[in-house]
Amino acid sequence: MSVSATDRLRRSSLYFVSLLGLIATWQIAATVAGDPALLPAPLPVLTAMGGELIRGELLHHVGITLMRVLAAFVLAMSIGITVGVLMGRDRTVDGLLDPVLIVLLNLPALVVIVLAYLWIGLTEAAAIAAVTINKVPLVTVMLREGARALDPQFDALASIYRMSRWKRLRHILLPQLAPYIAAAARSGIALIWKIVLVVELLGRSNGVGFKIHLYFQLFDVKMVLVYAISFVLVMLCVEAFVMRPVETAANRWRSA
Amino acid sequence: MSDSAFGDRAVHIRIDGKRFGDTAVLGSIALDVASGRTVAITGPSGIGKSTLLRIVSGLDHDFEGEVRAPARISPVFQEPTLLPWLTALDNLTVVTGAGTEEAERVMQTVGLENKQAHYPHQLSLGQQRRLSLARAFVSNPELLVMDEPFASLDEQKADEIMALTRRLIEDSGVTAILVTHALAEARALGAETFHLSGQPATLTKGIV
Ligand SMILES: Nc1ncnc2c1ncn2[C@@H]1O[C@H](COP(=O)(O)OP(=O)(O)OP(=O)(O)O)[C@@H](O)[C@H]1O
Ligand SMILES: [Mg+2]
Numbered sequence: 001m002s003v004s005a006t007d008r009l010r011r012s013s014l015y016f017v018s019l020l021g022l023i024a025t026w027q028i029a030a031t032v033a034g035d036p037a038l039l040p041a042p043l044p045v046l047t048a049m050g051g052e053l054i055r056g057e058l059l060h061h062v063g064i065t066l067m068r069v070l071a072a073f074v075l076a077m078s079i080g081i082t083v084g085v086l087m088g089r090d091r092t093v094d095g096l097l098d099p100v101l102i103v104l105l106n107l108p109a110l111v112v113i114v115l116a117y118l119w120i121g122l123t124e125a126a127a128i129a130a131v132t133i134n135k136v137p138l139v140t141v142m143l144r145e146g147a148r149a150l151d152p153q154f155d156a157l158a159s160i161y162r163m164s165r166w167k168r169l170r171h172i173l174l175p176q177l178a179p180y181i182a183a184a185a186r187s188g189i190a191l192i193w194k195i196v197l198v199v200e201l202l203g204r205s206n207g208v209g210f211k212i213h214l215y216f217q218l219f220d221v222k223m224v225l226v227y228a229i230s231f232v233l234v235m236l237c238v239e240a241f242v243m244r245p246v247e248t249a250a251n252r253w254r255s256a
Numbered sequence: 257m258s259d260s261a262f263g264d265r266a267v268h269i270r271i272d273g274k275r276f277g278d279t280a281v282l283g284s285i286a287l288d289v290a291s292g293r294t295v296a297i298t299g300p301s302g303i304g305k306s307t308l309l310r311i312v313s314g315l316d317h318d319f320e321g322e323v324r325a326p327a328r329i330s331p332v333f334q335e336p337t338l339l340p341w342l343t344a345l346d347n348l349t350v351v352t353g354a355g356t357e358e359a360e361r362v363m364q365t366v367g368l369e370n371k372q373a374h375y376p377h378q379l380s381l382g383q384q385r386r387l388s389l390a391r392a393f394v395s396n397p398e399l400l401v402m403d404e405p406f407a408s409l410d411e412q413k414a415d416e417i418m419a420l421t422r423r424l425i426e427d428s429g430v431t432a433i434l435v436t437h438a439l440a441e442a443r444a445l446g447a448e449t450f451h452l453s454g455q456p457a458t459l460t461k462g463i464v
Contacts, residue, residue, distance in 0.1 A: 153337045160313055160331050161352050161395070171350050175341040253341045256375045 040222040049226045057211075062230055065200065065207040069193045072131035076188060079132070080139025081181065085173075087140065088147020104137040113199050122203045131195050138191070139184045146180030178250050186243060193235055264326065265291040265398040265431040267312065271321035273456065274307060281307055282319070283456035294425060294432040296442030297459070299452030305435040306403055308452070312433060313401050326398030326431070330391070334404040336384040338376040344387055345372040352395035362394045363387075366420060382413050386420065393424050400425065400432040406441055418444040 023042055030041040052058035087094040087101075113130040120126035154176070158168050174181075200209025208231045215223040267289040274282035281304045289295045299305050310316040313329055330352075338347050348359040363369055366386040368379075376384055385405075392400060405421070406414040422445050425432050434447055442449045451460050 151337075153333055153335065154339070156310075156313075156315055156331065156333075157337055157351060159315055160329055163351065163353075167350065171339060171342065175339070253375050254377075256378065 036222070037219070038221060040225065045222055045225050045229065048222050049230060052223075052226055052230075058226070058230055061206060061208050061211050061227070062234055065193075065196055065209065065231060066234060068128060068131070068196050068200070068207065069189070071128050072135065072192050072196065073185075073189060075128065075132040076135035076139055076192065077181075077185060080136045080184065081143050081177070083136070084140040084143025084145075085147045085177070088144040089150070094144070101137055101140060104133070105141070109134045109195055109198065113195075113202055117203045124204075127196075127199045127204055130199050131192055134195050135188055135192055139188060142180050142184040142187075143177065146177045150176050175250075182247050182250065186239075189235070189238065189243065193231070197231075265429075266324075267326070267399060267431060267433065268322075268324040269312060271308075271311065271319055271323065273321070274304070274311065274316075274319040275456075280456035282311075283454065283458045285321075285457075285459045287450065287459060289431055289433060291431055292429045294434065294445050294447040296434040296436060296445065296447035296449045297452055298435075298437055298439060298442065298449060299457070300437065303452050304457045305437075305452055309401050309403050309433065309435050312399075328395060328398045330393065330395055330397035330400050330430075332388060332392050332400065332402040332405040334407050336376070336381075336388040338384060338387060338391075340376050342375075343372065344368060344374050344376070344379065347376070347387060348391050348394045352391060354394040359390075359394050362390045365393075365424070366390045381409070382417070385409065385413075385417050389417070389421060389424060393428060393430075396428070397430055400430045402432065402434045404436055405434070406436070406438075414441075415444070421445065 026042055030036075030039045033039045036044065049058065083097065087097055112133050116126045116130035116133070120129060150173070154172050158172050163172070196207070197209035197212065200207035201213040204210050208227050211227045212224050215221075215227070267287075269285060269287040269289075271282055271285040273280060273284065285308065287295070297305055297308065307316070311319055312323055312325055313331060314325065338344075339351065342350055344363065345356065345359055348354055348362065349356060354362075360369070360372065363372060366389055368383060368386055368390065371379060371383065371387075376387070379387065402421075406418055409417060418441060425445070432445070432447075434442065434445060436442060439449065449462060451462070452458070453460065
């Protein structure tokens with residue numbers, strides 16, 4: 001217990017040293033550059049961030065982007081888990097969908113986004129669909145791996161005892177897939193929020209990606225940084241306060 | 257499902273053939289196990305013992321012939337096959353649908369009365385085996401199917417678990433089919449022994 005406690009303390013202090021180092025490097029680079037229009041120092045960026053926050057602009061756009069991330073995440077995970085498990089458990093489905101999967105995996109994100117906007121129109125649905133389609137293949141591949149690793153003895157047990165579908169799902173299937181779902185969610189959220197910004201840049205009139213595009217056209221580096229950093233911070237919070245606690249809860253039995 | 261001519265817990269096996277693709281694994285196999293009797297099936301590795309047991313357990317319907325077995329079947333596998341994310345008690349109740357009191361009673365019978373809240377990885381291998389036996393008996397089974405249940409144990413532990421298994425079988429009056437390649441195990445359970453041999457495999461009575 002005490003070992004893991006000091007270990008955690010050590011890790012979090014290293015975390016802060018690393019963060020401080022990053023900010024210090026930024027400050028030095030800004031001083032050396034000597035041109036606030038090109039690279040503003042940390043403090044002015046923070047001040048500008050406060051200004052945007054008070055005006056309500058920041059939360060509005062960050063909120064919209066976060067909703068898009070959430071929608072695409074839930075869709076991509078649901079579809080990817082379902083298709084991945086079906087492919088991992090059924091050879092016919094696997095053979096049928098594998099070529100489609102390979103094509104989708106190798107399709108550049110930009111192509112998917114442009115086609116979605118062209119075919120569906122410059123709508124919210126197109127934006128969410130484009131992000132989802134980008135993410136589904138990766139979730140599918142990871143969950144197919146998980147489904148292939150399922151223990152057939154557990155299936156035999158469930159069949160002989162005639163466990164209900166719900167019990168099988170909850171107590172046999174999901175716990176075995178949990179590590180794969182966690183890995184897919186982790187890499188998923190990182191990929192999705194990056195793609196959402198591109199989608200917003202190309203065809204939405206709100207959200208962080210839209211704002212970054214706007215300030216890019218105005219050559220306002222400071223405001224680009226304000227929005228970029230704000231969203232990185234939000235995603236770090238999601239990781240720390242949503243993803244990690246869920247993972248810890250799912251893994252509680254391992255450390256019992 | 258049960259056939260009155262054979263009694264409530266009897267097993268009636270008439271297999272005409274079982275193949276995997278082009279390979280005929282089982283030939284013609286006829287075996288009746290009377291209610292409450294224990295039968296052992298021995299044979300070399302890869303001969304089809306597990307295949308036969310899967311058919312009897314109702315896990316494999318893709319064969320020629322007919323099998324009649326009771327409805328409530330409990331398996332015991334070579335590995336304890338416990339769900340690692342459930343406590344010992346939940347491993348009994350969630351999987352079999354048995355009640356908590358019944359589960360606690362059976363855990364006491366196998367000597368695990370103070371391990372209810374433990375997860376499987378917190379139990380020794382011997383305790384895991386006893387828990388998997390407890391799971392098999394908690395649902396008040398009519399037929400027990402065991403596939404090499406003592407194979408992964410050292411000699412002393414195997415003797416202990418075999419004695420416990422025999423006692424549980426006798427106390428419950430369950431019909432039992434044991435698959436093993438050790439004749440000593442069959443003897444320890446007081447089982448009538450059959451031997452599986454040939455390609456496709458057929459069944460002969462007694463020791464060969
Ligand atoms: N799902 C399957 N698909 C194809 N062949 C199979 C399958 N299951 C078993 N077999 C084959 O059927 C034969 C009998 O297998 P089985 O598992 O019943 O043997 P066993 O007698 O239980 O052997 P062991 O003592 O090693 O457990 C083997 O040759 C095996 O390769
Ligand atoms: Mg076998």
